[in-house]
Amino acid sequence: MFGIVFGVLVGLVMPVQTNANSRLRLSVGSPFLASLVSFTVGFLTLLASALLIDGRLPDPTLTAGLPAWLWSGGLLGVVVLTGNIFLFPRLGSVQTVVLPIAGQVIMGLLIDHVGWFNAPQATLDAPRVLGALLLVLGVVGAIGLGDALLHRDRAVGTGSSAGLSLWAWRIAGVVFGMFSATQTAVNGQLGVVLGTATGAALASFTIGVATLLFIVLFTRAKWRLRVPEGHERNPWWMWIGGFLGAAFVFGNALLSPIIGTGLTVMTILLGMMAGSLLIDHFGLLGARKKPTTVLQAVGLACMVAGVAVIRLV
Template structure:
């Protein structure tokens, strides 16, 4: 996901709109998953298998767009730290609730002291990886891009948690859709198709201009187009894993991969990123995340 984010961020510079960049990414993902579905299943998804199923079964793609759009609005109001931490808190919380109550027809995993402890370790690790704990040690500012204050700021913070809960719900829904269709890749294809339809409506409603430009008169890098392929792999992975290991653990393993990937991109300056060496506290945070996932998985 960090590589996908880097690719889509570069794509956004060339097309000029986050919604248009997302649409292009989703279209690449749909094309990838269409080919994968035909190769693996040898036929298009049989939506008749979903007849009689609850309406939420096809909402995974819509929730994906909600999460994407939500982060666009959160960042200028809450700053980078809260935009990362609040949705992750919502993801972890919702993942544990889905597992505990078996929502979205997910396999049940009762809430235990070990799972709660593991979730807290993971969130603490995230705070370490994104530099929150390091900033506290150095006594430097860690939050705040926004001039909003009072109740309005807290509404955005609550929204950040809700966006994270939507992300965990998307994982569970796509996992259930994969079970119903008997194909995780078909579930990912349907999810991406719904996302494309949602983004098209947004672009038409906002009258977003279609454009493709070069940055600094140089050629556009080839890798800016791979975000959709990586997004397709990600959605397929969540649809495949959630029914097997549960939504909560799937969400937490994903978060571990995201943080490790982000550190690697910064450490080595990949995909045009500025080199930024990982600090000891960031590495400690990554170790805490591993410990948190282990606590949930083993106990």
């Protein structure tokens, strides 16, 4: 039960991180620069945590002779982060949320069923399938898909984003979600090998910072810090995205070897959707106030039921 509660709490930080990073992007002008700042703050947070909590830095020699995929978590994180930047203008808000989540759930269950990345095995039986369906249906309700369809929330791209190209982006959305679940499993196993979830998260962020630094230098993104039009000042909370991202990656690395990749993904998704609805309902962190609808409340209840079915049946 502790793992479920902790997973939900880890998920709750993600909508706050998203809002913080989105606001930071407005001030620095580039999504890659915003991501680099966020990853750097997370790296420094985890570096301090490793020294204070573990009393040492992780020993990379412990992975000698082991598969190279142990170090792929940071790269996968950058791919997922960058992927969402490209999905939104082509698919619209609803599909950008639902398709990666579908990919996360599918891949999480597959990793558990087959035991990929040395994850704890859990047979893909009827309760797990039912729980996954309930969770996905809950997500659909929680993001207000019905309202979105009534208002025809379609992809805003045209031309090359139409027809077969549009379906290619939809498939990419599912794949990005699968990468996210894979990152959870990989970082979890790296934590087992290194003997510390903090060390695994630090390694992931180190690779992420290096990758983003290369992207920023390659794209020649220019640093600028300004107060966006329509805003009086830059809020202090726009800098905390990296700290929250560090907590998120640490939570994934800690939980995955304990409760399995599939259940880790689902409990965190539950926390993410609950946090998103709270932010919208109360208009927190500069978000436009949007009271929670009955459909969204029912969707959240469906997600709770999905996690309960997998955990308790």
